Amino acid sequence: MTTPCIITVAITGSVPTKKDNPAVPITVEEQVESTQASFEAGASLAHCHVRNDDGTTTSDPERFGRLVEGLKKHCPGMIIQLSTGGRSGTGRERGGMLPLAPDMASLSTGSCNFPTRVYENSPELVDWLASEMIKYNVKPEIEAFDLSMIFQAVKMQNEGKIKGPLHVQFVMGVKNAMPVDKATFDFYVATLKRLAPDATWTGAGIGKGQLELNRWSLEAGGHCRT
Template sequence: MNFEVIVTCAVTGAGATTDKSPHVPVTPQEVADAAIEAAEAGAAIAHLHVRDPETGQGSRDPALFKEAVDLVRASDTDVVINLTAGMGGDWVPSKEDPALPGPGTDMIGPEERLAHVKECLPEICSLDCGTLNFGNGDEIYISTPPTLRRMAQLTQEWGVKPELEVFDLGHIRFAKAMVEEGLIDAPPMFQLCLGIPWGADQTVETMAAMKAQLPPGASWASFGISRYQMPMAAAAVALGGNVRVGLEDNIWLDKGKLATNGDLVRRVVEIIERMGGRALTPQEARNKLGLRGADA
């Protein structure tokens, strides 16, 4: 059981949810407002994607990230900023020739995947630790070992903590190799990502199995998607971990009732408190995770 829980709020994501809920942030101002709302509701960390303001689709434009991050920082709201670095690994084979990229492909190298991280220098950025069949179409998310090692090296040089996002046991195995190689500073920070087709299933048994493979001293959190968001949050707390909620993973508060990011944070904080724990402040999270803003 974890009685001192770090709450992360993933405020928007890159999925096709903007037409399903008016609360999903799209513009940099909306993303920043969502991060501030989440912090005021009790989140220590805000995990940020950005979207094209015209189309609502996920974007990796460094200028959009910088605008959103600058707005959060200018608000003087104390929240740990965690930027996604998961864009730029999408491969969709061409229908005519599967050896060639088709529509929807967006493949770039490690430096470009981290261009916005270098620009904004957040305290944390995500690092998706492997390749995954993504959904029921032809889309594959690709992160090769050389790409990941280079991304880990760069974030280490910049003093940005990589959140090691793992979608199955093989991803944990590779992340542990990077820890052993000295590419990840202690304590390593893992996010057990459950329920994404076709990664690890969102069950307590799966979460426990993945937790058992983490290296000694690792900090970890987990999340489930859609209706499993709160059950998986409760399971993570019970198993000794931290939690992630937010509109990236789930747009519903109750059956038939759309959520805001603040709603989801307040709900999970209530669950944590009813379990006898408490949500840590951003500064307490920095200290626990060994971020560059930690107290000396």
């Protein structure tokens, strides 16, 4: 491999609760503790969601702030990426933690369907989140749930709305969005290479597609994710 592999650990995610799995870290303290274990095992990037005390998802900047503080203290040098995903709030609430100036934040550059609803990222919201990331010097990780989101990210970079080089995560296996499909994965990689040759990328499979996508990513020279 020519690029060093960045091992990503997703902290908690936005869906599972203690009811699904009692080991899921919910409080900020639990999250810091479990991330430190991954960090010591070699993970170099933490993708972070936060929860309310009752386990529901939130975009609360205060909680994100305590998480960032804990990670900086216990995992020095780890890349911190905060989620602006739509499960944790609506509209501009979703970017309320960007003034914390984390290293990175997720940014979906389009809308699509999710298992039971529309994942809404209106053009206006996408532009606003991107402008906040420029303002606070946060590098976006483009979450591409479908092909057009790659085109849209490149267009935004060309228009100066996103600072390059792009970093894109190809997300596959979310019900009603893009399934795990090797030919599509290869086309994603080729399209990004064609439109933005300096971009970096990674693959993220949801559920049982995760291991498969990690393998494809490694073989094709992308990053990996646990």
